[in-house]
Amino acid sequence: MPGATVDPVGPNRHSAWVEHAIAALADAGYQRGGARLAVIELLARQGCAMTAIEIDDRLRATDQGIGRASVYRTLEQLEELKLVHRLEMGRGMASYERIEPSGEHHHHVVCEKCGRVEPFEDPGLERAIGRLQGRVGFEVSEHEVVLRGRCPRCA
Amino acid sequence: MPGATVDPVGPNRHSAWVEHAIAALADAGYQRGGARLAVIELLARQGCAMTAIEIDDRLRATDQGIGRASVYRTLEQLEELKLVHRLEMGRGMASYERIEPSGEHHHHVVCEKCGRVEPFEDPGLERAIGRLQGRVGFEVSEHEVVLRGRCPRCA
DNA sequence: CGCTGGAATGAGAACAAGTCTCATTCTCTT
DNA sequence: AAGAGAATGAGACTTGTTCTCATTCCAGCG
Structure with missing residues (x-):
């Protein structure tokens, strides 16, 4: 990767977590899929918790047009594998944020x-x-x- | 109240909180009402959080037959006056428990x-x-x- | 490569918790 | 006892989430 050593901290600074998540899903026997990847990449970019609704809205707006069912399904799978944390801080709706393998939180x-x-x-x-x-x-x-x-x- | 000094700790051990709540509601300008009182007395008897659904079910089963709207309305009022604490611990449903004026929790x-x-x-x-x-x-x-x-x- | 079986996906129906509306009943004051 | 306004309850409605199922996609195989 020539020239790739510049600016390791940028918009993709959390790509390590994307890799981690993809690997964990593969280990758990899941196949790859575009919707799931989109959810993962969106969460990877967030600095703090994001509501399920926001996640859904954002991904629906994409040209990919990801379905609600896929969003919620993916969030559930990620939670199950301890890749994201589900929080309920508001009036009855869930938020999600990624779990760092380092334990930092x-x-x-x-x-x-x-x-x-x-x-x-x-x-x-x-x-x-x-x-x-x-x-x-x-x-x-x-x-x-x-x-x-x-x-x-x-x- | 003759003979009433026996057994101060019993099923009504938290009646002090009932009084406290009634007084706070009166101070806030609320009138008395049977549904609200029933919610208060039920919460007074609990040792830990109770879900809104449980509260509603229990009070509906009463011969008074208290309505859902009254239950939720009362819980909201009690929360507003810091008489109860609203918690979200489960899969998207709220629980309530009384707040002790002592601050003990x-x-x-x-x-x-x-x-x-x-x-x-x-x-x-x-x-x-x-x-x-x-x-x-x-x-x-x-x-x-x-x-x-x-x-x-x-x- | 193109097939094929099972996994992933998305549209929309279904569900559950909670909120709102409004006609009726109750409280409190006079 | 009467009137004004608060409290109540039945049920419609909303909202966030889950379920269903037909279609599309992925990955191993010939």
């Missing part, structure tokens, strides 16, 4: 007035949750923290 | 297999979240932590 603050969502991360919080794992009777595999309040604009 | 572990929900509390976690408040740009008024995994039975 963030949580969310939601404005209860305008619905704006922002990510944040905090090692102290992660530590507190880590310490908790043994104490609850469950075998915990993931966690989710949502803070609610007013964003600077709405406060 | 718990969080939840959900079994991703069977859907069982259990409460837990942890001061360390609360401290970590408390420390966080200033750092996110929002004016945080509440928070919610959900752990997911396998319950002992499903593990």
